[in-house]
Amino acid sequence: MSGGLLEGRLIVVVGAGGVGKTTLAAALALASAKQGRRTLVMTFDPSLRLKDALGVGASAKDKPIRVIEDGPGFLDAALLDAKRTFDRLIRTYAPDAAAAKRIFSNRFYRDMAGNLSGILEYMAMERLFEMQASGRYDRVILDTPPTTQAMEFLQAPDRMMNLVDSKAIRFALDPWWDGKGKKSLAFRVVAKGALELSDRIIGRQFVLDVVEFIRAFAPLFEGFRSRALEVRNLLLSSDTQFLLVAGPGADRVPDAMFFLRKLAETGHHLGPILVNQMHPTPDPNAGKSPGMTLLHFLAERDQRGLKLLSSLFPGAQAIIPVALEPLPPADLKSLGQFSERLMKSKPIK
Amino acid sequence: MSALARLAEWQLLVVTGKGGVGKTTLTAVLGRLLAGRGKRVLLLEVDPRESLHQVLGTDPSGGEIVQAGPRLFIQNLQPGAVIEEMVRDKVSIAYLARKITESTAFHQFIEGAPGLKETALLGHAYRMLHSGRPKVDLVILDAPATGHGATMLAAPGLLAKAAEGGQLGALAADLAAFLADPSRCGVVLATLAEEMPVQETLELIDLLQARLGIRPALIVANGLYPSVDEPTPPGRSTDFLRARHQLNESELARLMEAWDGPLCHLPLLPLERGPTLVAELARLLSEADP
Numbered sequence: 001m002s003g004g005l006l007e008g009r010l011i012v013v014v015g016a017g018g019v020g021k022t023t024l025a026a027a028l029a030l031a032s033a034k035q036g037r038r039t040l041v042m043t044f045d046p047s048l049r050l051k052d053a054l055g056v057g058a059s060a061k062d063k064p065i066r067v068i069e070d071g072p073g074f075l076d077a078a079l080l081d082a083k084r085t086f087d088r089l090i091r092t093y094a095p096d097a098a099a100a101k102r103i104f105s106n107r108f109y110r111d112m113a114g115n116l117s118g119i120l121e122y123m124a125m126e127r128l129f130e131m132q133a134s135g136r137y138d139r140v141i142l143d144t145p146p147t148t149q150a151m152e153f154l155q156a157p158d159r160m161m162n163l164v165d166s167k168a169i170r171f172a173l174d175p176w177w178d179g180k181g182k183k184s185l186a187f188r189v190v191a192k193g194a195l196e197l198s199d200r201i202i203g204r205q206f207v208l209d210v211v212e213f214i215r216a217f218a219p220l221f222e223g224f225r226s227r228a229l230e231v232r233n234l235l236l237s238s239d240t241q242f243l244l245v246a247g248p249g250a251d252r253v254p255d256a257m258f259f260l261r262k263l264a265e266t267g268h269h270l271g272p273i274l275v276n277q278m279h280p281t282p283d284p285n286a287g288k289s290p291g292m293t294l295l296h297f298l299a300e301r302d303q304r305g306l307k308l309l310s311s312l313f314p315g316a317q318a319i320i321p322v323a324l325e326p327l328p329p330a331d332l333k334s335l336g337q338f339s340e341r342l343m344k345s346k347p348i349k
Numbered sequence: 350m351s352a353l354a355r356l357a358e359w360q361l362l363v364v365t366g367k368g369g370v371g372k373t374t375l376t377a378v379l380g381r382l383l384a385g386r387g388k389r390v391l392l393l394e395v396d397p398r399e400s401l402h403q404v405l406g407t408d409p410s411g412g413e414i415v416q417a418g419p420r421l422f423i424q425n426l427q428p429g430a431v432i433e434e435m436v437r438d439k440v441s442i443a444y445l446a447r448k449i450t451e452s453t454a455f456h457q458f459i460e461g462a463p464g465l466k467e468t469a470l471l472g473h474a475y476r477m478l479h480s481g482r483p484k485v486d487l488v489i490l491d492a493p494a495t496g497h498g499a500t501m502l503a504a505p506g507l508l509a510k511a512a513e514g515g516q517l518g519a520l521a522a523d524l525a526a527f528l529a530d531p532s533r534c535g536v537v538l539a540t541l542a543e544e545m546p547v548q549e550t551l552e553l554i555d556l557l558q559a560r561l562g563i564r565p566a567l568i569v570a571n572g573l574y575p576s577v578d579e580p581t582p583p584g585r586s587t588d589f590l591r592a593r594h595q596l597n598e599s600e601l602a603r604l605m606e607a608w609d610g611p612l613c614h615l616p617l618l619p620l621e622r623g624p625t626l627v628a629e630l631a632r633l634l635s636e637a638d639p
Contacts, residue, residue, distance in 0.1 A: 016368055016369065017367060017368020017369050018367060018368045018369025018370065018541075018545075018546070019369065049544055209511070247369060251400075251622050254398055254400075255398075258398060280585070280586065280589055282586040283584045283585055283586045285582055285584065286582060286584055286586040286587060287582050289577070289578055290575055290578075291574070291575045291576075291577050291578070291590045292586065292590070293619055294574075294575060294617060294618070294619045295586060295589070295590060296619075297619035298617075298619075301621070326588070326589050326592030326593060326596075327592050327596055328543075328544060328596075
């Protein structure tokens, strides 16, 4: 037993930027494959070192790459690319090639769709669903994008559904824009006001670009909507476990508490909490050089952070400290060794 | 001219870098340092979970401007609040302004419009420099960690293009010109001497150059492990420290291969995050001034 680190068919690794999520996700995936599970790790932006260790290049953006095979188990790795997934989604749901083409050539889509808030997160979820539904894997481990501000990917399906259902979208789709259709006086007053306001402040061309974009998208809405609902259910399923990775020290505790509160609010299933990058306590005979004084300080600081987190977090989940590796794993062998150490890590409560 | 003397000449400094590399601490250190040199400095924090006040040992801002020392002020700023204030400014009828800011369409527009939130924050910094109270000479922006800082700096240009012809577009175009002026605005990159942060720093340098023609004024490598001196007894802890130090050294070498501009090293110190640490780092940065 490892404190339930590898439980469920889907494991979502979350946490603030710079806490080592990607390496942990890869190490967990390796352990899962060695336990005989057909495993996929999906990641956003691994370091060059980790890409080398996993042996994945740009081709992993299109389809998963086999990393190792071990008896019945194996490990595949896939890189997530929001724009490519978005493009593929449009091809899937567009009623015909002309509709897809209209979207691809829209100025707003070309320049800005990738920048829209939440799109990246939604696309990650979309690709995840695709992989999960393929039936090729017993377990999928998802490394999430570094979001410190909010867990936007959790809200992504809801946001997509809200957007599709929103009044603003319905308004944009209304034939009134073309001077067609009979409208009530109230509608005309509001619409005229909105247009005048947009003229004065936003600029009419911008509004028309957005309206055109929304219209080109309209035939895809129903598909998007039902898919977003399925993605949301997958994330809430009891077979999906969220692993929170926190940085060491008291300074990082507010970040961890933020994620924990959000996960509790949204009803997602929380697994063990990993406190990563803990400095080791120096050997008693290591001397009192400035370096050792610093290491003493860092080790104590990290222990204090661990205690603070466990005192603030009343949940039943295990809190597992994970030691800072002197050097990050650079090949499959050192990733494997890290993975073994990780699986042996003991929870503090 | 030294790198810090150049920073003191500017009106807007954007501090950016990957998450967890010490941007907020560096923002405080630069603020302390430049306020100490006679500038009136406002530090703007974007992260809704405030921490700048802890680093400087003051009360939280909660959106207000708080004094954090002689000539030094901090403010935590949420883009939604700035945009709502802009609407109240433009729409003179209070009832109508409230109707707009309360509508879901308005919030979807804020979320969806490319570059709007970022432009609003930069616009606030610009206003503070020209008509703000208290009067400040320099704004230092602790830029958000999500995505690259380049996205934020590119936002006004993007919005100016998208919303051409309207007031919003005109405002964005003014801001884009301000940001592109190397005599008034500059970028400071914070990093750790570890693989991913260095990689992102190198990518960011290229991206800033390609998209905006901006070259960072200064790169600060934070949290460096000390070298292990000879009398240290051999053992597990010594090996650990040595490995961390060597990792720092090799990553710094990789950084310097691609970057020949000003670079400062700041050590990892046995001090809690707070005013004492800020004062010590400000002293070290001032000494190391490239």
